[in-house]
Amino acid sequence: MVFAHGFGCDQNMWRYVAPAFEDEFQTVLFDHVGAGGSDLEAYDPVRYASLDGYADDVVELCRALGVRGGVFVGHSVSAMIGILAAKQAPELFSELVLVGPSPRYIDDGDYVGGFSEAQIHELLDFLDSNHMGWSQAMAPVIMGNADRPELGEELTNSFCRTDPEIAKAFARVTFLSDNRADLAGVSARVLVLQCSEDVIAPRSVGEFVHRSLPRSELVLMAATGHCPNLSAPEETIAAIQSFVRA
């Protein structure tokens, strides 16, 4: 069972969920390049200018570990990274668990992604125009702060470490992606976990994903927000367990 974290934070996102599967499965946790404890030197802006670069990493990683017919659990943008990896190497996963997936964040005609194009551009403009100030404001939280050791000490092992420049690039790739057309080609069984009141991936998006996939189950969770793996680990664990045991 391979756990992939989404935009923001790192494999710590799974700290309350992954241990529950250690008896039944061999669990694999990793940080995407540019996040958490990954080698920031390995970040190549060209390779990671689309989600395919991240999907290639997943395929490479799973092949190196000899994963076959496994379970891929992807949160947020990693749900789509898992879709791309499964299409590229169908033998890797027989089941996919997508937590808060979104194939496209921007509204498009009848499709309701949750954000208008103007909002996403506001986000990206904000990151660009204000990025120095933003980076520095974010830095104490995201990076730890060398100037404030009493804060930095606590945050040295921060759960959300990332390089502000990479976080900005990752935001661009994530929020401009459109993987709606990739859903139909997935042969694995898929579980879609949809939170209530998720502003990042609203219910309409979860339903779209469910409809577009050939073999999909949709579970509407009581949990709110975008991170049920943190806010409602028990509910998340139960949903995954019933899916993989079915």
Place this chain on the structure above:
Amino acid sequence: MGADDVDDLFEHAPCGYVSAQADCRILRVNSTLAKWLGSAPHELVGRRFPDLLNIAGKIFYETHFAPLLRMQGSFDEVALEMVRSDGTMLPVLVNAVERRDEAGQVRFTRITVFNATDRRRYEQELLHARRSAEQASAELRELNATLEARVAEAVEERMRAEEALRQSQKMEAIGQLTGGVAHDFNNLLTVILGGLDTMIRQMPSLPRSAQTERIERSARMALHAGERAATLTARLLAFARRQPLDPKPLDAGRLITNLADLLQRTLGETISLETVSGGGLWRTQADANELENALVNLAVNAKDAMPAGGRLTIETSNAYLDESYVAQVPEPVPPGQYVLIAVSDTGTGMAPETLAHVFEPFFTTKEVGKGTGLGLSQVYGFVRQSGGHLRIYSEVDEGTTVKIYLPRLMAEVAPPESERARPQPLTHGGLETILVVEDHDDLRAFSTGILRELGYRVLEAANGRSALEVLQAAHDVDLLFTDVVLPEGMDGRRLADEAKRRRPAIKVLFTTGYTRNAIVHNGRLDPGVNLISKPFSFEGLAAKVREVLDAGSEVSVSP
């Protein structure tokens, strides 16, 4: 503290307070924050805290700060922007902490909001200041970098100038040395050649035998070798710029046309000769014989550079050397108009290291015995002595171009080239009285021997003072034959002037190994001065003496 007090403290604290459920839905908000946002507190209750943020804040709250809060129980000083009811932004710093019950379930989240308007402005100003400082620093770095480059350039230029100065000093030193040695050689050669000459002339009067024939053959061989030695010495003097030149107005184009046959013979059949003469070529003033020598020397070099054949091109044109050009050549060259003679071959060319030495006498790239190493030295010396400039351009495997710049002749002073047509007088002696002044005993003996043999009455003196004494005693001296360089304070020129003052009818013939003195200005003969260069032969001296004695009226020597 009463309940009212606590309530007042909560509502009107200098920061915003929010109590929220685990899902961020707002339970209670104080008046301070509500006022900042332009809303009533009750309007905010029931909304989710991230919904009060701008879009970036909302997304980052959901993806970064909410997980962080859940994992570490709190977060501090997150810089966010809240949206006021009128749509404007309120920069804030947000702290949050979770309160959990005994079972570990989140009871509520307490959020503290600080107005960071001023602080954000300071931060922006600091960022601006930092960017300006970085930019200024970058500019300064660049300035420093170019300063270093400028200094390096100046130093390099200085070093080039020093190197050029060293080179010209070296050339000058070599010239002094070469000139001195060549002068001494000339005196010796005059005696050697004279002796051989006399031997050969006396031979016919001896009875013929195998021995006399062998002696005569040996003497002729020695004479031939001596003459070659004299030619080499002349080249050395040319390099040292101490050869007496006889500059006359000339047309370089015509000179080259007349020389073409000889050059083609020098080059051989495998090398074609092309001469290109620009129209309206200015005239220059130079020693025609030496210019011809120079061109032959260059042709010989070109031939050696083109063993497999090729093409030699001699072009003439008018040229202007401007201030910037003459500033970068090592030797002093006045800017102005020049006649350019460019000699180009399609030969092997020379590497820069070789090029640096080509003017030095005895420097040769040819095999031992193949070259004297004096060819280019002669060209260089001649050109410099003629007030010109020489430049060599060479690329390995491409070829070499030698450019000779001779100053343009601005005003004609003497009838051009007519003198060369003057018929040589016949070799015969006379009965006139000649005073020979020469400090070198052997040379004086040689000269007086020839002149006596020719029938002249000969008087002699070893220096200027003795010569004047002889003149004082003898009233019938027709010709003063004097070395230019004399010891003890009176040189040949001053002696001649004094002699003419006392005996206005007296004729004067100078001789010299080299001249850098009163008679020859910058290596050029004053017009009308009679001079015979050492080493001279019996025939040469006989002819010259007769010529001077027979000349109608002596042109006075003027300073």
